Amino acid sequence: MIPVCDEAACIGPVLDEFLGTLDPERFVIAVGVNGSTDGTAPLARQRPVLVAETTQLGYGHGCLAAISITNEIFPSVEGYIFCAGDGATDPRDLPLLAAAFDEGYDLVLGSRTRRFANWRGMTLGHVIANTGLGLYAGLLGGRLFSDLGPLRVVRRTLFERIALQEMTFGWTIEAQIAAAKLGAAICELPVHERSRIAGEQKVSGVSWQQTFAIGCQIVAAGWRARRRFRPAPVVAETLFARPNRNRQHEA
Secondary structure, eight states: OEEEOOTTTTTTHHHHHHHSSSOTTTOOOEEEEOOOOOOHHHHTTTTTSSEEESSSSSSHHHHHHHHHHHHHHOOOOOEEEEOOOOOOOOOOGGHHHHHHHHHHOOOEEESSSTTTGGGGTTTTHHHHHHHHHHHHHHHHTTTTTOOOOOOOEHHHHHHHHHOOOSSTTHHHHHHHHHHHHTTTOOEEEEEOOOOOSSSSSSSSSSSSSHHHHHHHHHHHHHHHHHOOOOOOOGGGGGGGGOOTOOOOOOO
8 A cells, every 4th residue: 555645756666666576466556646736646557556546635545545446456455565655665575574464463563763774864853753753652552662664564354443543644653552452463573764766755854843743743643542442351362363473573
């Protein structure tokens, strides 16, 4: 699932790299174009991928548009992988996350801050903000998180159980807090973080004032998620598939 808004300058190369890297028998690429005005959708449709458009501006609306068209054409899909549409996501990381999903994890998070090599390409504010917000999500959810990275795999049953309500900057933190509160099996793995190919940054790489304003919105969304979800009772263990006890991934 690749949500995009005004990414005409980079969507072509991003999709070409994904198509050239991922196994088409295992992965379906769906682009959710939300509120774009620069011709992103026509460029995406030049590739063999699913494309859905919505006039509603917001990261979550783009994700839901991509999910909707995917479910319509592939009703048996079991999970969703969310990726950045600006070139920051390395498609070579996806099979690693998918392997953890196959072992039974309901939420597999790609952590950029746990791979120290990424720090050279990330601004100081980006590293501090995402590390701090990850810890904040962990405090509210009751388990340790090191990032709020966009690269993640969510099992369909968990995604539908959460029924995400935060359609803008709170999309990622709401999912992590909700999954923890619901007792889902969660795995966090280090992934690569690359610089965007072209276009303008919307969250990272912006001014300190913008970063602070966005951070406040994420903090508020996390608090709303904490209030909306309660700790999972013991019987909730049966709601989600449990990971293989012989797994090699770090929980």
